[in-house]
Amino acid sequence: MGLESIRKRITRAFNKKLGISRKDAKRLLPIKDSHGKLYEAYILAHVCGELKNKEGVSLKLSKGSKISFKQKGGPINRKYPYIEVIKSLKTIGEIHLDVEFMTLSSMNAVSPNERGYYHELDIAMFKPNLPNLARPKHDEVYLAIECKNTAMKKSYLREVLGLRRELSFLQTFTYSTIFQNWPKDELGVNPASCIFLYCSDRSVEKYSDPGILHEIEFKYMKIK
Amino acid sequence: MNPQEYRELIDHFLDSILSSEYPGLHGELIDRLNENPEFRFDREENPKGTLISMILETINILENNSSDNYEIILERLNSVIDTNSGEPINKIEIILGDDTSDGLQVGLDELPNYAELISELEGIINDINNEE
Numbered sequence: 001m002g003l004e005s006i007r008k009r010i011t012r013a014f015n016k017k018l019g020i021s022r023k024d025a026k027r028l029l030p031i032k033d034s035h036g037k038l039y040e041a042y043i044l045a046h047v048c049g050e051l052k053n054k055e056g057v058s059l060k061l062s063k064g065s066k067i068s069f070k071q072k073g074g075p076i077n078r079k080y081p082y083i084e085v086i087k088s089l090k091t092i093g094e095i096h097l098d099v100e101f102m103t104l105s106s107m108n109a110v111s112p113n114e115r116g117y118y119h120e121l122d123i124a125m126f127k128p129n130l131p132n133l134a135r136p137k138h139d140e141v142y143l144a145i146e147c148k149n150t151a152m153k154k155s156y157l158r159e160v161l162g163l164r165r166e167l168s169f170l171q172t173f174t175y176s177t178i179f180q181n182w183p184k185d186e187l188g189v190n191p192a193s194c195i196f197l198y199c200s201d202r203s204v205e206k207y208s209d210p211g212i213l214h215e216i217e218f219k220y221m222k223i224k
Numbered sequence: 225m226n227p228q229e230y231r232e233l234i235d236h237f238l239d240s241i242l243s244s245e246y247p248g249l250h251g252e253l254i255d256r257l258n259e260n261p262e263f264r265f266d267r268e269e270n271p272k273g274t275l276i277s278m279i280l281e282t283i284n285i286l287e288n289n290s291s292d293n294y295e296i297i298l299e300r301l302n303s304v305i306d307t308n309s310g311e312p313i314n315k316i317e318i319i320l321g322d323d324t325s326d327g328l329q330v331g332l333d334e335l336p337n338y339a340e341l342i343s344e345l346e347g348i349i350n351d352i353n354n355e356e
Binding site: 001002003005006007009010011012013014015016034035037038039041042044045046048049051052058059060061062063064065066067068069070071072080083149150151152153200201202203222223224 | 225229232233236237240241243244246252255256258259260284285287288289291293294296297300301303304305306307308309311312313314315316317318319320321329330332335340341344345347348351352354355
């Protein structure tokens with residue numbers, strides 16, 4: 001081995017092609033968040049596993065046999081499949097991907113459809129049977145999950161703190177969630193929505209302390 | 225190898241990523257190194273350890289972006305989600321463009337597969353560890 005041998009091996013490793021054609025690379029180029037979607041899919045599988053194994057729900061795709069993420073978020077769109085969350089034969093929620101919710105700030109807004117009054121969630125469980133093309137209200141959000149397949153940044157902390165501010169008020173008493181075990185059965189916020197930030201950078205855990213007060217879970221998770 | 229040679233390899237490793245086809249990898253690695261004090265460029269104290277840590281973090285980034293995970297993810301989804309037809313979930317896709325329009329659909333299995341590069345980087349770590 002030695003310096004030159006390892007140097008050459010590094011050069012060779014990164015000189016290799018991506019393994020996709022130039023045409024495909026060009027087509028995939030606009031998918032700025034495509035790698036993030038792979039990570040979101042992994043987190044979706046993890047969260048569904050937790051709900052099934054710890055909360056005791058069953059999960060059913062509403063139609064078809066595809067899971068569809070979106071490049072751009074929007075209202076609930078029932079053209080695409082979502083996941084029904086069923087407990088004791090009753091649908092207690094629906095998991096949607098890349099859907100926007102209406103913020104607390106929008107409640108008294110003159111023009112609630114202004115862009116600042118709704119925010120996108122990567123993975124979310126909402127109250128079931130909401131109208132098609134509606135944006136769930138803040139109190140119809142049961143579980144909100146942000147996924148970051150990138151280096152942890154302080155701005156992500158501010159982002160989820162803002163998300164909490166637009167979903168609930170902090171309380172001195174606890175309020176019941178719709179869950180009995182997982183993620184939590186009660187929280188010190190009202191409405192009692194659960195928020196997670198999953199990140200593939202282990203440094204996410206260094207930012208977790210503010211989550212204790214604001215009822216936000218910071219999780220380091222990598223694929224595999 | 226002596227400490228100066230490891231420092232040269234650190235520079236070469238970063239230059240190689242920067243000039244490679246792997247979009248954003250260099251910036252992502254630098255961001256993570258800056259965020260994690262243990263990965264900071266401690267070139268004087270422990271250049272060999274720093275080089276290995278950099279390669280391990282590069283592997284970590286690539287693993288979370290590689291489409292060879294697609295089947296694993298699909299399998300996990302199918303282990304917890306049922307379908308109306310009883311058939312397994314057979315595709316994870318991304319809808320390009322406006323959510324409300326009929327956007328182009330791309331399967332996440334079409335994303336780049338970094339398995340070969342990851343394997344090569346693991347081999348390089350072995351080579352470094354075998355150095356005196």
